[in-house]
Amino acid sequence: MNTSAAASSVIDLASLRRGCAQCSLRQLCLPAEIGPVDLQQLDEIVRRRRPVERGEWLFRTGDRLGSVYVARDGAFKTVSTTEDGDAQVVGFHLPGELIGLDALGTGTHRCDAVALTTANVCEVPFEQLTTIAAQLPSLQQQLMRVIGQSVGRDQDHLEMLVRRQANERIALFLHGLGERLSNIGQCGNKFRLPMGRQDIADFLGLALETVSRGFTRLQDDGVIVVLGRSVEIVDVAELHRLAHGCEPPAPAAQARQR
Protein backbone atom coordinates (compact mmCIF):
# COMPACT_ATOMS: atom_id res chain seq x y z
CA MET A 1 0.00 0.00 0.00
CA ASN A 2 1.53 3.29 -1.02
CA THR A 3 1.47 6.57 0.85
CA SER A 4 -1.27 8.21 -1.14
CA ALA A 5 -3.54 5.26 -0.59
CA ALA A 6 -2.77 5.37 3.09
CA ALA A 7 -3.41 9.09 3.22
CA SER A 8 -6.68 8.77 1.40
CA SER A 9 -7.89 6.05 3.68
CA VAL A 10 -7.25 8.29 6.65
CA ILE A 11 -9.37 10.95 5.04
CA ASP A 12 -12.06 8.45 4.23
CA LEU A 13 -12.13 7.15 7.72
CA ALA A 14 -12.59 10.64 9.01
CA SER A 15 -15.28 11.61 6.56
CA LEU A 16 -16.85 8.23 7.09
CA ARG A 17 -17.51 9.26 10.63
CA ARG A 18 -18.63 12.69 9.70
CA GLY A 19 -20.99 11.69 6.92
CA CYS A 20 -22.26 13.61 3.94
CA ALA A 21 -22.09 17.02 5.59
CA GLN A 22 -18.33 17.03 5.55
CA CYS A 23 -17.76 15.04 2.40
CA SER A 24 -15.67 16.80 -0.17
CA LEU A 25 -17.97 15.52 -2.90
CA ARG A 26 -21.00 16.99 -1.24
CA GLN A 27 -21.58 19.55 -3.96
CA LEU A 28 -21.48 16.98 -6.74
CA CYS A 29 -23.29 14.15 -5.11
CA LEU A 30 -26.81 13.68 -3.90
CA PRO A 31 -26.59 16.14 -0.99
CA ALA A 32 -26.07 19.13 -3.26
CA GLU A 33 -28.39 22.02 -2.48
CA ILE A 34 -29.94 20.26 0.47
CA GLY A 35 -30.31 22.10 3.74
CA PRO A 36 -28.47 20.85 6.84
CA VAL A 37 -31.58 19.56 8.56
CA ASP A 38 -32.77 17.56 5.60
CA LEU A 39 -29.27 16.41 4.96
CA GLN A 40 -29.33 14.47 8.15
CA GLN A 41 -32.26 12.44 6.91
CA LEU A 42 -30.34 11.45 3.83
CA ASP A 43 -27.26 10.84 5.88
CA GLU A 44 -29.03 8.32 8.02
CA ILE A 45 -29.84 5.94 5.22
CA VAL A 46 -26.40 6.10 3.61
CA ARG A 47 -24.28 3.12 4.47
CA ARG A 48 -20.57 3.56 4.24
CA ARG A 49 -18.90 0.40 3.22
CA ARG A 50 -15.44 -0.80 4.03
CA PRO A 51 -13.04 -0.31 1.16
CA VAL A 52 -13.75 -2.40 -1.90
CA GLU A 53 -10.73 -4.10 -3.36
CA ARG A 54 -9.77 -3.89 -7.00
CA GLY A 55 -11.70 -6.50 -8.93
CA GLU A 56 -14.53 -6.81 -6.43
CA TRP A 57 -18.00 -6.06 -7.64
CA LEU A 58 -20.80 -3.97 -6.18
CA PHE A 59 -23.45 -5.92 -8.04
CA ARG A 60 -23.67 -8.33 -10.89
CA THR A 61 -25.91 -8.82 -13.88
CA GLY A 62 -29.21 -10.22 -12.77
CA ASP A 63 -29.02 -8.95 -9.18
CA ARG A 64 -32.12 -7.21 -8.02
CA LEU A 65 -31.82 -3.46 -7.60
CA GLY A 66 -31.16 -2.93 -3.94
CA SER A 67 -28.95 0.10 -3.63
CA VAL A 68 -27.28 2.65 -5.75
CA TYR A 69 -23.65 3.44 -5.04
CA VAL A 70 -21.37 6.43 -5.15
CA ALA A 71 -17.63 6.15 -5.01
CA ARG A 72 -15.88 8.53 -2.63
CA ASP A 73 -12.58 7.78 -4.27
CA GLY A 74 -11.20 5.24 -6.67
CA ALA A 75 -12.96 4.20 -9.84
CA PHE A 76 -15.39 1.61 -11.13
CA LYS A 77 -16.42 0.21 -14.44
CA THR A 78 -19.74 -1.25 -15.45
CA VAL A 79 -19.45 -4.14 -17.85
CA SER A 80 -22.07 -5.97 -19.80
CA THR A 81 -21.11 -9.30 -21.26
CA THR A 82 -22.76 -10.29 -24.51
CA GLU A 83 -23.95 -13.83 -25.06
CA ASP A 84 -21.08 -14.53 -27.38
CA GLY A 85 -18.72 -13.86 -24.56
CA ASP A 86 -17.04 -10.53 -25.17
CA ALA A 87 -17.24 -7.69 -22.75
CA GLN A 88 -18.62 -4.25 -23.39
CA VAL A 89 -17.60 -1.59 -20.92
CA VAL A 90 -20.75 0.45 -20.48
CA GLY A 91 -19.17 3.16 -18.40
CA PHE A 92 -16.41 4.29 -16.11
CA HIS A 93 -17.47 5.81 -12.84
CA LEU A 94 -15.50 8.41 -10.96
CA PRO A 95 -16.17 9.68 -7.45
CA GLY A 96 -19.53 11.40 -7.12
CA GLU A 97 -21.13 9.57 -10.03
CA LEU A 98 -24.05 7.29 -9.28
CA ILE A 99 -23.60 3.60 -10.03
CA GLY A 100 -26.49 1.20 -10.40
CA LEU A 101 -29.06 3.16 -12.34
CA ASP A 102 -29.01 0.50 -15.02
CA ALA A 103 -31.54 -1.44 -12.97
CA LEU A 104 -34.10 1.33 -12.89
CA GLY A 105 -36.03 0.00 -15.85
CA THR A 106 -36.49 -3.64 -14.99
CA GLY A 107 -35.55 -3.72 -11.32
CA THR A 108 -32.68 -5.98 -12.21
CA HIS A 109 -29.11 -5.02 -12.96
CA ARG A 110 -28.05 -5.49 -16.53
CA CYS A 111 -24.33 -5.19 -16.02
CA ASP A 112 -21.60 -5.89 -13.48
CA ALA A 113 -20.04 -3.08 -11.46
CA VAL A 114 -16.39 -3.80 -10.83
CA ALA A 115 -13.85 -1.80 -8.83
CA LEU A 116 -10.89 -0.74 -10.96
CA THR A 117 -8.93 0.31 -7.91
CA THR A 118 -9.33 -0.07 -4.21
CA ALA A 119 -12.19 2.26 -3.49
CA ASN A 120 -14.56 3.55 -0.86
CA VAL A 121 -18.19 3.69 -1.71
CA CYS A 122 -21.36 4.93 -0.14
CA GLU A 123 -24.29 2.62 -0.52
CA VAL A 124 -27.73 4.18 -0.72
CA PRO A 125 -30.71 1.82 -0.43
CA PHE A 126 -32.78 2.84 -3.37
CA GLU A 127 -36.18 2.21 -1.87
CA GLN A 128 -35.40 4.47 1.05
CA LEU A 129 -33.82 7.05 -1.20
CA THR A 130 -36.97 7.51 -3.25
CA THR A 131 -39.08 7.57 -0.09
CA ILE A 132 -37.06 10.39 1.35
CA ALA A 133 -36.84 12.13 -1.99
CA ALA A 134 -40.62 12.25 -2.13
CA GLN A 135 -40.54 14.34 1.02
CA LEU A 136 -37.65 16.59 0.07
CA PRO A 137 -38.20 18.42 -3.19
CA SER A 138 -34.60 19.54 -3.31
CA LEU A 139 -33.37 15.96 -3.03
CA GLN A 140 -35.92 14.84 -5.56
CA GLN A 141 -34.64 17.47 -7.93
CA GLN A 142 -31.04 16.59 -7.30
CA LEU A 143 -31.75 12.92 -7.81
CA MET A 144 -33.28 13.70 -11.17
CA ARG A 145 -30.30 15.80 -12.04
CA VAL A 146 -27.82 13.11 -11.12
CA ILE A 147 -29.78 10.56 -13.10
CA GLY A 148 -29.89 12.99 -15.98
CA GLN A 149 -26.16 13.51 -15.84
CA SER A 150 -25.71 9.81 -16.05
CA VAL A 151 -27.96 9.71 -19.10
CA GLY A 152 -25.88 12.54 -20.51
CA ARG A 153 -22.66 10.61 -20.04
CA ASP A 154 -24.21 7.64 -21.79
CA GLN A 155 -25.08 9.87 -24.67
CA ASP A 156 -21.56 11.26 -24.78
CA HIS A 157 -20.35 7.70 -24.86
CA LEU A 158 -22.64 6.94 -27.73
CA GLU A 159 -21.50 9.92 -29.70
CA MET A 160 -17.93 8.97 -29.12
CA LEU A 161 -18.55 5.60 -30.72
CA VAL A 162 -20.61 6.35 -33.74
CA ARG A 163 -18.99 7.17 -36.98
CA ARG A 164 -15.85 8.41 -35.33
CA GLN A 165 -12.54 6.99 -36.17
CA ALA A 166 -10.21 5.36 -33.74
CA ASN A 167 -7.96 8.33 -33.04
CA GLU A 168 -10.91 10.63 -32.59
CA ARG A 169 -12.47 8.27 -30.06
CA ILE A 170 -9.26 8.06 -28.10
CA ALA A 171 -8.81 11.82 -28.08
CA LEU A 172 -12.42 12.24 -27.01
CA PHE A 173 -11.94 9.71 -24.26
CA LEU A 174 -8.86 11.35 -22.82
CA HIS A 175 -10.34 14.78 -23.14
CA GLY A 176 -13.56 13.75 -21.44
CA LEU A 177 -11.77 11.93 -18.69
CA GLY A 178 -9.57 14.93 -18.00
CA GLU A 179 -12.64 17.12 -17.79
CA ARG A 180 -14.38 14.81 -15.37
CA LEU A 181 -11.28 14.59 -13.21
CA SER A 182 -10.95 18.32 -12.98
CA ASN A 183 -14.62 18.51 -12.06
CA ILE A 184 -13.92 16.50 -8.96
CA GLY A 185 -10.95 18.61 -8.06
CA GLN A 186 -8.21 16.45 -9.46
CA CYS A 187 -5.73 17.47 -12.09
CA GLY A 188 -7.26 17.12 -15.50
CA ASN A 189 -4.00 17.35 -17.39
CA LYS A 190 -1.87 14.80 -15.70
CA PHE A 191 -3.30 11.64 -14.23
CA ARG A 192 -3.03 7.94 -13.92
CA LEU A 193 -5.56 5.87 -15.80
CA PRO A 194 -7.38 3.58 -13.42
CA MET A 195 -8.16 1.13 -16.23
CA GLY A 196 -6.06 -0.93 -18.59
CA ARG A 197 -5.89 -0.79 -22.36
CA GLN A 198 -8.32 -3.65 -22.75
CA ASP A 199 -10.94 -1.80 -20.73
CA ILE A 200 -10.46 1.32 -22.78
CA ALA A 201 -10.76 -0.74 -25.93
CA ASP A 202 -13.97 -2.35 -24.67
CA PHE A 203 -15.29 1.08 -23.81
CA LEU A 204 -14.43 2.64 -27.16
CA GLY A 205 -15.40 -0.32 -29.28
CA LEU A 206 -11.86 -0.80 -30.58
CA ALA A 207 -9.27 -3.51 -30.48
CA LEU A 208 -6.73 -3.30 -27.70
CA GLU A 209 -3.93 -2.86 -30.21
CA THR A 210 -5.70 0.05 -31.84
CA VAL A 211 -5.93 1.84 -28.52
CA SER A 212 -2.25 1.30 -27.92
CA ARG A 213 -1.37 2.61 -31.36
CA GLY A 214 -3.62 5.58 -30.83
CA PHE A 215 -1.82 6.52 -27.63
CA THR A 216 1.53 6.16 -29.34
CA ARG A 217 0.36 8.28 -32.21
CA LEU A 218 -0.88 11.05 -29.91
CA GLN A 219 2.45 10.99 -28.17
CA ASP A 220 4.38 11.16 -31.42
CA ASP A 221 2.28 14.13 -32.43
CA GLY A 222 3.23 15.86 -29.20
CA VAL A 223 -0.28 15.98 -27.83
CA ILE A 224 0.22 13.76 -24.83
CA VAL A 225 2.98 12.03 -22.97
CA VAL A 226 2.07 8.51 -22.04
CA LEU A 227 3.94 5.94 -20.03
CA GLY A 228 1.90 2.88 -19.26
CA ARG A 229 -1.07 4.18 -17.36
CA SER A 230 0.35 7.62 -16.68
CA VAL A 231 -0.90 10.24 -19.05
CA GLU A 232 -0.05 13.88 -19.36
CA ILE A 233 -1.90 16.09 -21.74
CA VAL A 234 0.63 18.59 -23.03
CA ASP A 235 -1.37 20.21 -25.79
CA VAL A 236 -4.90 20.57 -24.51
CA ALA A 237 -6.05 22.69 -27.42
CA GLU A 238 -4.86 20.18 -29.96
CA LEU A 239 -6.44 17.30 -28.07
CA HIS A 240 -9.68 19.20 -28.00
CA ARG A 241 -9.44 19.85 -31.69
CA LEU A 242 -8.72 16.21 -32.46
CA ALA A 243 -11.58 15.17 -30.24
CA HIS A 244 -14.04 17.33 -32.11
CA GLY A 245 -13.75 16.12 -35.58
CA CYS A 246 -11.52 18.53 -37.43
CA GLU A 247 -8.78 16.72 -39.22
CA PRO A 248 -5.30 17.71 -38.18
CA PRO A 249 -4.71 20.33 -40.88
CA ALA A 250 -1.38 18.68 -41.50
CA PRO A 251 0.89 21.64 -40.96
CA ALA A 252 3.86 21.66 -43.30
CA ALA A 253 6.49 20.28 -40.97
CA GLN A 254 4.92 17.65 -38.84
CA ALA A 255 6.59 14.44 -37.79
CA ARG A 256 3.83 11.93 -37.87
CA GLN A 257 5.43 8.69 -38.87
CA ARG A 258 5.77 6.62 -35.81
Place this chain on the structure above:
Amino acid sequence: MNTSAAASSVIDLASLRRGCAQCSLRQLCLPAEIGPVDLQQLDEIVRRRRPVERGEWLFRTGDRLGSVYVARDGAFKTVSTTEDGDAQVVGFHLPGELIGLDALGTGTHRCDAVALTTANVCEVPFEQLTTIAAQLPSLQQQLMRVIGQSVGRDQDHLEMLVRRQANERIALFLHGLGERLSNIGQCGNKFRLPMGRQDIADFLGLALETVSRGFTRLQDDGVIVVLGRSVEIVDVAELHRLAHGCEPPAPAAQARQR
Protein backbone atom coordinates in the same frame (compact mmCIF):
# COMPACT_ATOMS: atom_id res chain seq x y z
CA MET B 1 -55.04 11.94 -46.59
CA ASN B 2 -55.61 8.22 -46.68
CA THR B 3 -58.25 6.23 -44.88
CA SER B 4 -56.05 4.82 -42.17
CA ALA B 5 -54.83 8.28 -41.24
CA ALA B 6 -58.39 9.46 -41.11
CA ALA B 7 -59.39 6.52 -38.97
CA SER B 8 -56.54 7.04 -36.55
CA SER B 9 -57.32 10.70 -36.14
CA VAL B 10 -60.88 9.82 -35.22
CA ILE B 11 -59.58 7.51 -32.55
CA ASP B 12 -57.16 10.14 -31.34
CA LEU B 13 -59.82 12.72 -31.17
CA ALA B 14 -61.93 10.43 -29.07
CA SER B 15 -59.18 9.44 -26.70
CA LEU B 16 -58.05 13.02 -26.61
CA ARG B 17 -61.33 13.84 -24.98
CA ARG B 18 -61.25 10.87 -22.72
CA GLY B 19 -57.75 11.37 -21.39
CA CYS B 20 -55.33 8.93 -19.88
CA ALA B 21 -57.96 6.73 -18.32
CA GLN B 22 -59.12 5.44 -21.69
CA CYS B 23 -55.82 5.61 -23.53
CA SER B 24 -54.78 2.33 -25.06
CA LEU B 25 -51.21 3.01 -24.00
CA ARG B 26 -52.20 3.47 -20.38
CA GLN B 27 -50.45 0.33 -19.21
CA LEU B 28 -47.14 1.30 -20.80
CA CYS B 29 -47.11 4.97 -20.15
CA LEU B 30 -46.95 7.04 -17.02
CA PRO B 31 -50.43 6.12 -15.72
CA ALA B 32 -49.54 2.45 -15.27
CA GLU B 33 -50.44 1.11 -11.85
CA ILE B 34 -52.03 4.36 -10.75
CA GLY B 35 -55.42 4.29 -9.17
CA PRO B 36 -58.33 6.08 -10.83
CA VAL B 37 -58.48 8.91 -8.34
CA ASP B 38 -54.82 9.75 -8.58
CA LEU B 39 -54.96 9.30 -12.31
CA GLN B 40 -57.16 12.31 -12.58
CA GLN B 41 -54.49 14.47 -11.02
CA LEU B 42 -52.01 13.37 -13.64
CA ASP B 43 -54.61 13.73 -16.33
CA GLU B 44 -55.14 17.35 -15.47
CA ILE B 45 -51.62 18.43 -16.22
CA VAL B 46 -51.29 16.49 -19.46
CA ARG B 47 -51.75 18.67 -22.49
CA ARG B 48 -52.84 16.99 -25.65
CA ARG B 49 -51.43 18.67 -28.65
CA ARG B 50 -52.83 18.88 -32.10
CA PRO B 51 -51.19 16.47 -34.51
CA VAL B 52 -47.56 17.18 -35.24
CA GLU B 53 -46.64 17.01 -38.91
CA ARG B 54 -43.78 14.97 -40.23
CA GLY B 55 -40.59 16.97 -39.92
CA GLU B 56 -41.82 19.24 -37.14
CA TRP B 57 -39.90 19.20 -33.89
CA LEU B 58 -41.02 18.99 -30.29
CA PHE B 59 -37.90 20.70 -29.05
CA ARG B 60 -34.49 21.60 -30.32
CA THR B 61 -30.98 21.46 -29.00
CA GLY B 62 -30.47 24.21 -26.47
CA ASP B 63 -34.13 24.60 -25.53
CA ARG B 64 -34.77 24.64 -21.83
CA LEU B 65 -36.47 21.56 -20.45
CA GLY B 66 -40.13 22.45 -20.25
CA SER B 67 -42.08 19.31 -20.88
CA VAL B 68 -41.54 15.69 -21.62
CA TYR B 69 -43.57 14.16 -24.41
CA VAL B 70 -45.17 10.85 -25.18
CA ALA B 71 -46.38 9.92 -28.61
CA ARG B 72 -49.83 8.34 -28.78
CA ASP B 73 -49.16 7.20 -32.31
CA GLY B 74 -46.60 7.87 -35.01
CA ALA B 75 -42.90 7.97 -34.36
CA PHE B 76 -40.14 10.39 -33.50
CA LYS B 77 -36.40 10.50 -33.70
CA THR B 78 -33.99 12.40 -31.52
CA VAL B 79 -30.98 13.72 -33.36
CA SER B 80 -27.84 15.29 -32.11
CA THR B 81 -25.75 17.16 -34.60
CA THR B 82 -22.02 17.16 -34.06
CA GLU B 83 -20.02 20.32 -34.60
CA ASP B 84 -18.62 18.99 -37.83
CA GLY B 85 -22.10 18.83 -39.17
CA ASP B 86 -23.13 15.22 -39.37
CA ALA B 87 -26.15 13.89 -37.60
CA GLN B 88 -26.27 11.19 -35.00
CA VAL B 89 -29.66 9.66 -34.41
CA VAL B 90 -29.76 9.14 -30.67
CA GLY B 91 -32.98 7.24 -30.59
CA PHE B 92 -36.25 6.36 -32.24
CA HIS B 93 -39.34 6.82 -30.12
CA LEU B 94 -42.48 4.78 -30.50
CA PRO B 95 -45.80 5.42 -28.81
CA GLY B 96 -45.61 5.21 -25.03
CA GLU B 97 -41.93 6.04 -24.82
CA LEU B 98 -40.93 9.24 -23.07
CA ILE B 99 -39.19 11.88 -25.16
CA GLY B 100 -37.18 14.69 -23.65
CA LEU B 101 -35.29 13.06 -20.84
CA ASP B 102 -32.04 14.14 -22.44
CA ALA B 103 -32.43 17.47 -20.69
CA LEU B 104 -32.64 16.01 -17.21
CA GLY B 105 -28.96 16.53 -16.49
CA THR B 106 -28.37 20.11 -17.51
CA GLY B 107 -31.91 21.43 -17.79
CA THR B 108 -31.28 22.00 -21.48
CA HIS B 109 -32.04 19.70 -24.37
CA ARG B 110 -29.04 18.23 -26.07
CA CYS B 111 -30.75 16.99 -29.18
CA ASP B 112 -33.63 17.74 -31.52
CA ALA B 113 -36.84 15.73 -31.39
CA VAL B 114 -38.32 15.41 -34.87
CA ALA B 115 -41.52 13.76 -35.97
CA LEU B 116 -40.92 10.98 -38.49
CA THR B 117 -44.58 10.76 -39.31
CA THR B 118 -47.64 12.77 -38.54
CA ALA B 119 -48.15 12.05 -34.88
CA ASN B 120 -50.20 12.87 -31.83
CA VAL B 121 -48.32 13.57 -28.65
CA CYS B 122 -49.15 14.22 -25.05
CA GLU B 123 -47.13 16.98 -23.47
CA VAL B 124 -46.40 16.72 -19.77
CA PRO B 125 -44.95 19.80 -18.08
CA PHE B 126 -42.00 18.37 -16.26
CA GLU B 127 -42.07 20.65 -13.26
CA GLN B 128 -45.66 19.74 -12.52
CA LEU B 129 -45.00 16.09 -13.18
CA THR B 130 -42.34 15.87 -10.50
CA THR B 131 -44.51 17.85 -8.11
CA ILE B 132 -47.36 15.42 -8.48
CA ALA B 133 -45.01 12.47 -8.46
CA ALA B 134 -43.75 13.54 -5.06
CA GLN B 135 -47.27 13.11 -3.72
CA LEU B 136 -48.07 9.88 -5.51
CA PRO B 137 -45.60 7.13 -4.75
CA SER B 138 -46.97 4.93 -7.49
CA LEU B 139 -46.43 7.66 -10.07
CA GLN B 140 -43.00 8.37 -8.67
CA GLN B 141 -42.16 4.72 -9.07
CA GLN B 142 -43.56 4.52 -12.54
CA LEU B 143 -41.68 7.65 -13.55
CA MET B 144 -38.47 6.05 -12.38
CA ARG B 145 -39.31 2.93 -14.28
CA VAL B 146 -40.03 4.78 -17.49
CA ILE B 147 -36.81 6.73 -17.14
CA GLY B 148 -35.02 3.49 -16.47
CA GLN B 149 -36.49 1.89 -19.55
CA SER B 150 -35.22 4.78 -21.56
CA VAL B 151 -31.76 4.29 -20.08
CA GLY B 152 -32.09 0.62 -20.94
CA ARG B 153 -32.89 1.38 -24.55
CA ASP B 154 -29.86 3.66 -24.72
CA GLN B 155 -27.77 0.81 -23.45
CA ASP B 156 -29.23 -1.54 -26.01
CA HIS B 157 -28.37 1.03 -28.62
CA LEU B 158 -24.83 1.19 -27.35
CA GLU B 159 -24.42 -2.54 -27.41
CA MET B 160 -25.75 -2.66 -30.90
CA LEU B 161 -23.03 -0.30 -32.04
CA VAL B 162 -19.94 -1.54 -30.35
CA ARG B 163 -17.83 -4.16 -31.92
CA ARG B 164 -20.66 -5.52 -33.97
CA GLN B 165 -20.47 -5.74 -37.65
CA ALA B 166 -22.83 -4.11 -40.07
CA ASN B 167 -25.14 -7.05 -40.69
CA GLU B 168 -25.38 -7.82 -37.02
CA ARG B 169 -26.36 -4.24 -36.23
CA ILE B 170 -29.04 -4.28 -38.87
CA ALA B 171 -30.44 -7.59 -37.69
CA LEU B 172 -30.41 -6.30 -34.13
CA PHE B 173 -32.17 -3.15 -35.19
CA LEU B 174 -34.95 -4.93 -37.03
CA HIS B 175 -35.35 -7.47 -34.29
CA GLY B 176 -35.52 -4.82 -31.59
CA LEU B 177 -37.94 -2.70 -33.54
CA GLY B 178 -40.21 -5.67 -34.10
CA GLU B 179 -40.17 -6.42 -30.41
CA ARG B 180 -41.01 -2.87 -29.47
CA LEU B 181 -43.83 -2.77 -31.98
CA SER B 182 -45.39 -5.92 -30.66
CA ASN B 183 -45.10 -4.49 -27.15
CA ILE B 184 -47.44 -1.71 -28.16
CA GLY B 185 -49.86 -4.07 -29.77
CA GLN B 186 -48.75 -3.74 -33.34
CA CYS B 187 -47.53 -6.52 -35.53
CA GLY B 188 -43.87 -7.21 -34.87
CA ASN B 189 -43.29 -9.28 -37.98
CA LYS B 190 -44.65 -7.09 -40.70
CA PHE B 191 -44.45 -3.35 -40.54
CA ARG B 192 -43.59 -0.18 -42.31
CA LEU B 193 -40.44 1.60 -41.22
CA PRO B 194 -41.24 5.14 -40.18
CA MET B 195 -37.68 6.25 -40.95
CA GLY B 196 -35.56 6.31 -44.07
CA ARG B 197 -32.30 4.52 -44.76
CA GLN B 198 -30.23 7.55 -43.84
CA ASP B 199 -31.83 7.74 -40.40
CA ILE B 200 -31.19 4.06 -39.84
CA ALA B 201 -27.60 4.56 -40.93
CA ASP B 202 -27.19 7.50 -38.56
CA PHE B 203 -28.68 5.41 -35.79
CA LEU B 204 -26.49 2.39 -36.42
CA GLY B 205 -23.31 4.29 -37.16
CA LEU B 206 -23.10 2.98 -40.69
CA ALA B 207 -23.09 4.45 -44.15
CA LEU B 208 -26.43 4.61 -45.91
CA GLU B 209 -25.19 2.24 -48.60
CA THR B 210 -24.17 -0.32 -46.02
CA VAL B 211 -27.66 -0.34 -44.57
CA SER B 212 -29.13 -0.82 -47.99
CA ARG B 213 -26.77 -3.68 -48.73
CA GLY B 214 -27.56 -5.23 -45.38
CA PHE B 215 -31.28 -5.23 -46.12
CA THR B 216 -30.67 -6.77 -49.50
CA ARG B 217 -28.44 -9.40 -47.98
CA LEU B 218 -31.03 -10.32 -45.36
CA GLN B 219 -33.60 -10.64 -48.10
CA ASP B 220 -31.33 -12.79 -50.26
CA ASP B 221 -30.78 -15.03 -47.26
CA GLY B 222 -34.51 -15.43 -46.91
CA VAL B 223 -34.71 -13.78 -43.51
CA ILE B 224 -36.82 -10.80 -44.43
CA VAL B 225 -38.76 -9.46 -47.35
CA VAL B 226 -38.14 -5.80 -47.87
CA LEU B 227 -39.67 -3.39 -50.33
CA GLY B 228 -38.71 0.18 -49.69
CA ARG B 229 -39.90 0.87 -46.17
CA SER B 230 -42.08 -2.18 -45.88
CA VAL B 231 -40.45 -4.99 -44.02
CA GLU B 232 -41.65 -8.47 -43.28
CA ILE B 233 -39.67 -10.75 -41.06
CA VAL B 234 -40.14 -14.22 -42.46
CA ASP B 235 -37.58 -16.13 -40.41
CA VAL B 236 -37.74 -14.73 -36.91
CA ALA B 237 -35.48 -17.39 -35.43
CA GLU B 238 -32.76 -16.73 -37.97
CA LEU B 239 -33.00 -12.97 -37.48
CA HIS B 240 -32.67 -13.50 -33.77
CA ARG B 241 -29.66 -15.71 -34.30
CA LEU B 242 -28.01 -13.18 -36.59
CA ALA B 243 -28.75 -10.43 -34.14
CA HIS B 244 -27.03 -12.26 -31.34
CA GLY B 245 -23.60 -12.81 -32.63
CA CYS B 246 -23.54 -16.20 -34.26
CA GLU B 247 -22.01 -16.34 -37.73
CA PRO B 248 -24.45 -15.89 -40.62
CA PRO B 249 -24.89 -19.06 -42.72
CA ALA B 250 -23.10 -22.31 -41.92
CA PRO B 251 -26.18 -24.19 -40.78
CA ALA B 252 -24.31 -27.47 -41.16
CA ALA B 253 -22.23 -27.21 -38.02
CA GLN B 254 -24.51 -25.96 -35.26
CA ALA B 255 -23.53 -22.53 -34.12
CA ARG B 256 -20.51 -22.36 -31.90
CA GLN B 257 -21.19 -22.19 -28.20
CA ARG B 258 -19.54 -19.54 -26.17
Place this chain on the structure above:
DNA sequence: CGACGCTTTGATTAGAATCAACTCGAGTGG
Protein backbone atom coordinates in the same frame (compact mmCIF):
# COMPACT_ATOMS: atom_id res chain seq x y z
C1' DC C 1 15.43 -15.00 -10.91
C1' DG C 2 11.73 -16.38 -13.73
C1' DA C 3 6.96 -16.37 -14.93
C1' DC C 4 3.08 -13.94 -15.93
C1' DG C 5 0.27 -10.04 -17.32
C1' DC C 6 0.16 -5.84 -19.67
C1' DT C 7 1.65 -3.10 -23.41
C1' DT C 8 3.80 -2.06 -27.67
C1' DT C 9 5.01 -3.00 -32.39
C1' DG C 10 4.80 -5.37 -36.97
C1' DA C 11 2.52 -7.69 -41.10
C1' DT C 12 -1.55 -9.06 -43.23
C1' DT C 13 -6.41 -9.01 -44.21
C1' DA C 14 -11.34 -8.26 -43.93
C1' DG C 15 -14.99 -5.17 -43.85
C1' DA C 16 -17.12 -0.96 -44.43
C1' DA C 17 -16.60 3.88 -46.27
C1' DT C 18 -16.44 6.33 -50.23
C1' DC C 19 -17.16 7.63 -54.92
C1' DA C 20 -20.09 6.99 -58.68
C1' DA C 21 -23.72 5.46 -61.56
C1' DC C 22 -28.20 3.90 -62.13
C1' DT C 23 -33.36 2.63 -60.98
C1' DC C 24 -37.71 3.67 -59.42
C1' DG C 25 -41.75 6.37 -58.17
C1' DA C 26 -44.04 10.53 -56.97
C1' DG C 27 -45.08 14.96 -57.94
C1' DT C 28 -44.93 19.03 -61.24
C1' DG C 29 -45.91 21.65 -64.94
C1' DG C 30 -45.86 22.30 -69.86
Place this chain on the structure above:
DNA sequence: CCACTCGAGTTGATTCTAATCAAAGCGTCG
Protein backbone atom coordinates in the same frame (compact mmCIF):
# COMPACT_ATOMS: atom_id res chain seq x y z
C1' DC D 1 -50.79 12.98 -71.13
C1' DC D 2 -46.11 12.89 -71.08
C1' DA D 3 -41.54 14.72 -70.15
C1' DC D 4 -39.22 16.42 -66.33
C1' DT D 5 -37.14 16.78 -62.01
C1' DC D 6 -36.23 15.39 -57.47
C1' DG D 7 -35.50 12.38 -53.67
C1' DA D 8 -34.98 7.80 -51.99
C1' DG D 9 -33.00 3.57 -52.62
C1' DT D 10 -30.02 0.09 -54.87
C1' DT D 11 -25.81 -1.61 -56.91
C1' DG D 12 -20.88 -1.64 -58.37
C1' DA D 13 -15.75 -0.54 -58.04
C1' DT D 14 -12.16 1.09 -55.30
C1' DT D 15 -9.80 2.64 -51.15
C1' DC D 16 -8.54 2.74 -46.56
C1' DT D 17 -9.18 1.97 -41.65
C1' DA D 18 -8.92 -0.92 -38.04
C1' DA D 19 -9.24 -6.02 -36.84
C1' DT D 20 -6.59 -9.94 -36.59
C1' DC D 21 -2.61 -12.76 -36.10
C1' DA D 22 1.93 -12.89 -34.28
C1' DA D 23 5.80 -11.77 -31.52
C1' DA D 24 8.66 -9.12 -28.80
C1' DG D 25 9.49 -5.56 -24.71
C1' DC D 26 8.65 -4.35 -20.00
C1' DG D 27 7.28 -4.39 -15.02
C1' DT D 28 5.83 -6.61 -11.21
C1' DC D 29 5.45 -9.95 -7.87
C1' DG D 30 5.99 -14.32 -5.90
